[in-house]
Amino acid sequence: MCKDPHNHPRIVDLQDYLSGCTCEQEHPAPEVTLYRGADACQVLARDCRAIYQDQPVLLLFDPDTYAVAGAELQQCLIAENVNLTTYQFDSHPVATDTLIATVSALIHASVLIISVGSGTVNDLGKYSSSEAKIDFWSVPTAPSMNGYTSGIAAIKVKGVKRTLPATPPQRLYVLPEVIQQAPLKLRQAGFCDVLAKVVSDIDWQCESLLFSGGYCGLPATMMAGVEKSYSEHPEEIGRGDESAVMGLFNGLLLSGVAMSLAGSSAPASGGEHLVSHFWDMREAITGREPELHGLQVGAGIILSTACYQRLRQLDSAALQPQADRIFAATAAQIPVIWGPYAAEVDKQFQNKRELLKQFDHLLPQKWEELQSLFQQVPSPEYFAALFARTGAPFNLDAFRLTEEEFTLAALNGRAIRERITVLDLAANAGVLEAATEDALQLLR
Ligand SMILES: [Zn+2]
Ligand SMILES: [Zn+2]
Numbered sequence: 001m002c003k004d005p006h007n008h009p010r011i012v013d014l015q016d017y018l019s020g021c022t023c024e025q026e027h028p029a030p031e032v033t034l035y036r037g038a039d040a041c042q043v044l045a046r047d048c049r050a051i052y053q054d055q056p057v058l059l060l061f062d063p064d065t066y067a068v069a070g071a072e073l074q075q076c077l078i079a080e081n082v083n084l085t086t087y088q089f090d091s092h093p094v095a096t097d098t099l100i101a102t103v104s105a106l107i108h109a110s111v112l113i114i115s116v117g118s119g120t121v122n123d124l125g126k127y128s129s130s131e132a133k134i135d136f137w138s139v140p141t142a143p144s145m146n147g148y149t150s151g152i153a154a155i156k157v158k159g160v161k162r163t164l165p166a167t168p169p170q171r172l173y174v175l176p177e178v179i180q181q182a183p184l185k186l187r188q189a190g191f192c193d194v195l196a197k198v199v200s201d202i203d204w205q206c207e208s209l210l211f212s213g214g215y216c217g218l219p220a221t222m223m224a225g226v227e228k229s230y231s232e233h234p235e236e237i238g239r240g241d242e243s244a245v246m247g248l249f250n251g252l253l254l255s256g257v258a259m260s261l262a263g264s265s266a267p268a269s270g271g272e273h274l275v276s277h278f279w280d281m282r283e284a285i286t287g288r289e290p291e292l293h294g295l296q297v298g299a300g301i302i303l304s305t306a307c308y309q310r311l312r313q314l315d316s317a318a319l320q321p322q323a324d325r326i327f328a329a330t331a332a333q334i335p336v337i338w339g340p341y342a343a344e345v346d347k348q349f350q351n352k353r354e355l356l357k358q359f360d361h362l363l364p365q366k367w368e369e370l371q372s373l374f375q376q377v378p379s380p381e382y383f384a385a386l387f388a389r390t391g392a393p394f395n396l397d398a399f400r401l402t403e404e405e406f407t408l409a410a411l412n413g414r415a416i417r418e419r420i421t422v423l424d425l426a427a428n429a430g431v432l433e434a435a436t437e438d439a440l441q442l443l444r
Pocket of ligand 1: 023024218
């Protein structure tokens with residue numbers, strides 16, 4: 001319980017989960033605190049006044065988030081005589097280096113940035129405050145992704161979306177009604193993003209078994225305690241049922257914390273995230289505006305689970321030593337797919353060349369242990385049905401993706417990051433093409 005009225009409980013008490021740690025490394029205690037209530041705006045304003053007094057504070061929102069929470073918060077801050085500067089982004093802002101420069105120019109002597117919003121507004125505030133080494137508070141407006149509590153921000157730099165380190169907020173102030181009433185599509189996106197962890201955790205275990213030994217069970221233990229509160233309630237999340245949507249939101253907050261605890265995005269970002277990053281980066285070439293992060297990740301989950309399904313059916317006798325040939329074939333596609341950005345992508349892919357070469361002997365050698373991991377992944381049919389049960393369409397058309405662009409990402413997404421994922425396993429086991437076709441069947 002909090003003795004100081006300006007302190008709120010931490011989102012996670014690490015002590016509750018330390019028994020789940022299997023790596024024996026230090027895990028930094030997450031410092032993010034959470035206040036949740038219909039009076040969150042008043043409480044935030046009082047805290048802000050008490051902590052920063054007359055020092056300048058910068059408040060960020062866009063027209064949508066102003067309407068649902070920004071206006072009320074602004075009034076409360078003014079009523080508390082906070083030294084306030086506000087900035088409203090245009091509708092549907094994109095987190096670019098240009099907007100980061102705009103925010104930086106507004107900071108002046110500000111000691112705190114408050115973002116009212118979800119993905120973009122949150123990332124703009126998180127990244128700008130982190131760069132300026134000032135405090136950051138967040139007022140989330142949708143359960144749409146797990147970035148509220150994560151240590152990264154997605155920013156488009158010179159036209160290419162990058163995932164950059166950024167300090168998580170010190171405080172979150174949540175208006176439950178706003179989260180609950182967020183548009184259906186945003187709720188569906190968050191549902192996909194939080195469930196990615198089910199798949200990416202196995203990606204991480206496979207990588208750890210083959211190479212790094214760096215897996216820790218702590219993030220999975222943390223999520224296991226809350227998973228049922230959202231994974232079993234897609235219809236309720238679709239309908240905006242309070243306990244299901246707040247269960248989802250809580251899962252997203254924990255999943256972001258789990259990432260920062262592990263000191264890596266591995267627990268919540270595997271092959272299913274690579275295809276989403278692939279489509280984000282391809283905007284510079286195709287002009288296709290990316291779909292919501294979580295929805296692209298959802299399509300990636302169908303692909304990853306289709307890979308696991310194919311891998312499960314494969315006998316170790318069918319494994320061929322073909323790492324060199326497969327690496328060369330994928331590397332040859334990089335200039336074709338990436339044009340002016342090919343050098344940067346090639347660098348990432350070359351970084352894992354030595355690891356990929358070892359697949360020739362490691363896959364047969366570890367096949368039995370890998371199989372016991374493959375067996376734990378639910379089928380792509382299960383996830384496709386689950387995501388559709390939220391009530392919003394779940395297919396390539398809805399995400400403005402062509403079959404060609406999906407296939408391109410499925411077969412080449414593994415080249416854009418040096419992390420080893422199920423996409424590398426499937427490619428080297430010779431089942432990536434077949435799994436891509438399986439996934440397409442479910443996404444048409
Ligand atoms: Zn650990
Ligand atoms: Zn994600």
